[in-house]
Every structure is written in C-alpha cells, then in structure tokens.
Amino acid sequence: MARSLKARQAALVAEVRTRGGSWVQVAAAVQRQFGVNRRAALRIAHGWSQGEAADRWNLRWPDDPKTFKNFSYWEQWPASTGYAPSLEVLARLAELYECSVADLVADVADFGAGVPGAHLAGVLEPGGAVAMLEGMDVNDVARVASSWAAQAGSVVAGRSMLLKLSAGLSLAAASAHLLPDGGGTSAAAGAAQEGFSGIWHSRYVYRRPGTVEEIVGEHYVVARQQGSRFVAQGLPHSTGSELRLELNLDPPVATGTWRETTSPTGQYRGATYHGALQMVIDPSRQNLSGMWLGFGRRFTVNAGEWTLTRQETSTxxxxxxxYHERV
Known part of the structure; x- marks a missing residue:
C-alpha cells in the first residue's frame, strides 16, 4: 500500500538527517521532492504540522501568540492568498527552525535587474533588509553577497562588484552621520561596540523556602545583541529544559526578563516559569552577575542568584x- 504524504516526507527527512544533513539541507531536499516553498520545507524538516509549529512559537513568545493560520499565510506568500512575514517574524522563524533569515526566503524571486544601483538602494533602504542583516552572522552575509556576485557574469566582474561594495560600506561606516552628537559615546552605544554576542554559561540558584536545599539550574545559551538588546536562547539541554533571556544593556547594569520551560520528565513536569532579572556587568564584559525574581508553584515570589559567563564570542x-547537551 502506498505510503501517505506525511510518511514519505518523514522518511526523506530521516534519510538526509542520518547522512548528517543540516536542517537547511533537509529543507532543500523536501522542497525539491515535494514542491513546497522554503518556509514550509523548513517546518516539515522538523516534522511539525502548522499547528505544532504555532505551539512551539507560543512557548517561546507567549506575548505574541500565533495559530496554524499564521503559518499557513506565511507559507502561501508570495502568492496573493498569503501574507508577507515581517522581518521580526522572519527572525523568529529562523530561530525556531535553526536556520538563517536568508534560508527562509531562498526561493523568492530576485528582480535585481534594471536601473543600475536601484536594486541595491532598495536592499539597503532603512527598515528593509538592514533589519534583516541584524539577524544574520558574518558567514550568512558572506554567502548572500557571494550569491549576488555569482550573477555578475564573470569571476572578475563579481569580485570587482564585491570590492566596490566593501569600499563603499567602509566609507559609510566612517561617516560622521553615524557618530553620536559631539563625537562621544553613549552607554547604549558603548554596549553595542563592546559586543555581547556569543555562547554563555547560565547558572541560577533556587533555595526552597523554609529549607536549606538548593536547586542549581545550568544552561548554555546562544546570545545575540542588537544595539542595547541582549537576547539569549538555551541550546539543547540534556533534560529537555528550555531557557530564554531578554535583557536591556545599560552598562554597568543589565535588566530584563527570563523564561524557563522545565524538563518534561523532571520534578516540575514541563512547567513554564518566568520573572525579572537584574545583573551587574563586569568591566571585562565576560561576566554578568545578579538576582532573579519569579513566582513559584504556589504563586509565592522567590528570588536567587544568577550568573552568566561567556564561553565563546562566535555564534x-x-x-x-x-555545547549541545553539555549540561
């Protein structure tokens, strides 16, 4: 008896993953074989229905809930029946699917031909792909730029275009328009210049009320910085626990929120807790230490120590x- 579509998709995903394929490589194979677009292919690569993808979104971003209909609209775009995902949505989908923003739109047509410079101006228009670039690392940017250059018609022309673009961006970066008034550096700008992105070791302590028992929670998180905003997402944990931190950097202090979904097989049975967090930034920018505040199972307010220690500057x-399942 012929296998169902879902079973055939699952078999292909398992085959590519067994060969060591990344999520993007799995999605590319799904796209080729089943004729779906890249956004649908990345979801299928993870084995999720649109409803399951929405559930996972809502676990990470409960303040911005989505349903299967949202995922359906995003996957139908750019057809007239779909809705174009915003840059913020694309950034969150990239985090959810463990890919780059560029991977989500790899199948969208490129209409770059026309008036010289017009396409580039559109790409760099404020509020356009500049915001998208903030969610990409240097390797992703290099890959996209190489793709553009490959369309130049020859190796020499492509290299010439990249060199010209590099020189132009260097001049723009040195422009006085990008310097704070008076040439000084604000605290937020200083935070951005220092750079807090990387892999961090997170450790918090919870003391049970009325006892001397301590529970220590440890995670490795991948953190990305956008201006003064610091967002850290837990890497795969050996127990299945999930952690997310969102901080505002205002040296020497960082203030924000935390959210943890506990191990589905542990004492707290996959319960989700959240609260506030304030930390002091060490002058080395390699350590943050402070206190967390949050509610307990009986809706009492608890508090404890929390530290972040940088392990790597690369993401x-x-x-x-x-760092997957290191703790």
Whole structure:
C-alpha cells in the first residue's frame, strides 16, 4: 500500500538527517521532492504540522501568540492568498527552525535587474533588509553577497562588484552621520561596540523556602545583541529544559526578563516559569552577575542568584553544536 504524504516526507527527512544533513539541507531536499516553498520545507524538516509549529512559537513568545493560520499565510506568500512575514517574524522563524533569515526566503524571486544601483538602494533602504542583516552572522552575509556576485557574469566582474561594495560600506561606516552628537559615546552605544554576542554559561540558584536545599539550574545559551538588546536562547539541554533571556544593556547594569520551560520528565513536569532579572556587568564584559525574581508553584515570589559567563564570542552553528547537551 502506498505510503501517505506525511510518511514519505518523514522518511526523506530521516534519510538526509542520518547522512548528517543540516536542517537547511533537509529543507532543500523536501522542497525539491515535494514542491513546497522554503518556509514550509523548513517546518516539515522538523516534522511539525502548522499547528505544532504555532505551539512551539507560543512557548517561546507567549506575548505574541500565533495559530496554524499564521503559518499557513506565511507559507502561501508570495502568492496573493498569503501574507508577507515581517522581518521580526522572519527572525523568529529562523530561530525556531535553526536556520538563517536568508534560508527562509531562498526561493523568492530576485528582480535585481534594471536601473543600475536601484536594486541595491532598495536592499539597503532603512527598515528593509538592514533589519534583516541584524539577524544574520558574518558567514550568512558572506554567502548572500557571494550569491549576488555569482550573477555578475564573470569571476572578475563579481569580485570587482564585491570590492566596490566593501569600499563603499567602509566609507559609510566612517561617516560622521553615524557618530553620536559631539563625537562621544553613549552607554547604549558603548554596549553595542563592546559586543555581547556569543555562547554563555547560565547558572541560577533556587533555595526552597523554609529549607536549606538548593536547586542549581545550568544552561548554555546562544546570545545575540542588537544595539542595547541582549537576547539569549538555551541550546539543547540534556533534560529537555528550555531557557530564554531578554535583557536591556545599560552598562554597568543589565535588566530584563527570563523564561524557563522545565524538563518534561523532571520534578516540575514541563512547567513554564518566568520573572525579572537584574545583573551587574563586569568591566571585562565576560561576566554578568545578579538576582532573579519569579513566582513559584504556589504563586509565592522567590528570588536567587544568577550568573552568566561567556564561553565563546562566535555564534556559528559549529560552535553552538559543541555545547549541545553539555549540561
């Protein structure tokens, strides 16, 4: 008896993953064989229905809930029956599917031909792909730029275009328009210049009320910085626990929120807790230490120590993988 579509998709996903394929490589295979677009292919690569993908979104971002209909609309785009995902949505989908923003739109047509410079101006228009670039690391940017250059018609022309673009961006970066008034550096700008992105070791302590028992929670998180905003997402944990931190950097202080979904097989049975967090930034920018505040199972307010210690400055997939299930 012929296998169902879902079973055939699952078999292909398992085959490519067994060969060591990344999520993007799995999605590319799904796209080729089943004729779906890249956004649907990345979801299928994870084995999720649209409803299951929405559930996982809502676990990470409960303040911005989505349903299967949202995923359906995003996957139908750019057809008239779909809705174009915003850059913020694309960034979150990239985090959910463990890919780059560029991978989500790899199948969208490129209409770059026309008036010289017009396409580039559109790409760099404020509020356009500049915001998208903030969610990409250097390797992703290099890959996209190489793809553009490959369309130049020859190796020499492509290299010439990249060199010209590099020189132009260097001049723009040195422009006085990008300097704070008076040439000084604000605290937020200083935070951005220092750079907090990387792999961090997170450790918090919870003391049970009325006892001397301590529970220590440890995670490795991948953190990305956008201006003064610091967002850290837990890497795969040996117990299945999931952690997310969102902080505002205002040296020497970082203030924000935390959210943890506990181990589905542990004492707290996959319960989700959240609260506030304030930390002091060490002058080395390699350590943050402070206190967390949050509610307990009986809706009492608890508090404890929390530290973050940087392990790596890179956020590449290879570096992230080295910290999978380390705790």
């Amino acid at each position: 590449s997939k290879a570096v992230q993988k080295a």
